[in-house]
Amino acid sequence: MDGDGGRLHSIGDLARRTGLAVRTIRFYSDGGIVAPAGRSRAGHRLYDAGAVARLDLVRTLRELVHPRPGRELSRPADQIGEISHQLLTERILLEYSLGYECSADVARPA
Numbered sequence: 001m002d003g004d005g006g007r008l009h010s011i012g013d014l015a016r017r018t019g020l021a022v023r024t025i026r027f028y029s030d031g032g033i034v035a036p037a038g039r040s041r042a043g044h045r046l047y048d049a050g051a052v053a054r055l056d057l058v059r060t061l062r063e064l065v066h067p068r069p070g071r072e073l074s075r076p077a078d079q080i081g082e083i084s085h086q087l088l089t090e091r092i093l094l095e096y097s098l099g100y101e102c103s104a105d106v107a108r109p110a
Contacts, residue, residue, distance in 0.1 A: 008037055008046035018055040025055065033058060061093045 015022045028034050029045060034054050036045035 006048070008048055009052065010040070011045055011047070014047050014051060014055065017052055018059060020055055020059055028055065028058065057096070058093065061089050 009017065011022050011025055014020075014025055018025070020028075025034070026045075029036060034047065034051045037048040037051065038046045040046055
């Protein structure tokens with residue numbers, strides 16, 4: 001993982017490490033995509049290095065599905081390829097979040 005020696009991270013630390021908003025991490029946690037490894041004495045969620053890795057994956061897949069503004073596709077074939085890739089990425093994320101082995105190939109269409 002990230003070599004932090006089993007240290008648990010607060011949700012704020014997790015947000016800084018992953019670049020995701022605290023609100024987004026809570027949403028993913030409530031949805032079961034990433035589970036807290038424990039709770040602080042005050043009852044705050046604490047996350048391990050596995051959560052950092054999983055959220056990094058979710059962020060990466062989200063960026064693939066929803067590219068940054070300004071990226072335009074010029075040809076219909078490019079649009080079809082991009083939509084196909086987005087659907088495949090969403091399927092992989094869904095299967096991963098449900099605990100299934102991903103049955104789809106991750107390769108980006110040419």
